[in-house]
Amino acid sequence: MSLPGFSKSEIDDLRNQKEIIRLTAEQVIKDFALFGLKIRFSGNVNDAYDELFEQLNSCLIDLLNSDYRRLLSLLYHIDISEKEMSKKLKSFPGDPSEIITEMILEREFKKVLIRKFYRRSE
Numbered sequence: 001m002s003l004p005g006f007s008k009s010e011i012d013d014l015r016n017q018k019e020i021i022r023l024t025a026e027q028v029i030k031d032f033a034l035f036g037l038k039i040r041f042s043g044n045v046n047d048a049y050d051e052l053f054e055q056l057n058s059c060l061i062d063l064l065n066s067d068y069r070r071l072l073s074l075l076y077h078i079d080i081s082e083k084e085m086s087k088k089l090k091s092f093p094g095d096p097s098e099i100i101t102e103m104i105l106e107r108e109f110k111k112v113l114i115r116k117f118y119r120r121s122e
Helices: 008-014 018-033 048-066 068-078 082-091 096-121
Strands: none
Touching (some): 008 096, 018 068, 048 068, 068 082, 068 096, 082 096
């Protein structure tokens, strides 16, 4: 999915902006909280990706092993379809929880950028 009004270089630059990192972390925390999953962010933007990845991956391992329906509901809420997930899991070998974690972080980042774009357009 390409983002409206953002070039690849702009997106790459935004990945390192403190505000975007903070907003992405807040989005992750909010979405996971709706499903009773607690995610914390220390506020350290330099370690944000690793910090969030580790926590999300742990939650996803639990959901994959014990509550697949809840996992699908969470993904649906975040806007990742079961079809998308299955396609990505078939395309990339590796730990399913890590692949899904990466998908979630990417989607949450895109949500933040899309909101930023539409606020800028107004």
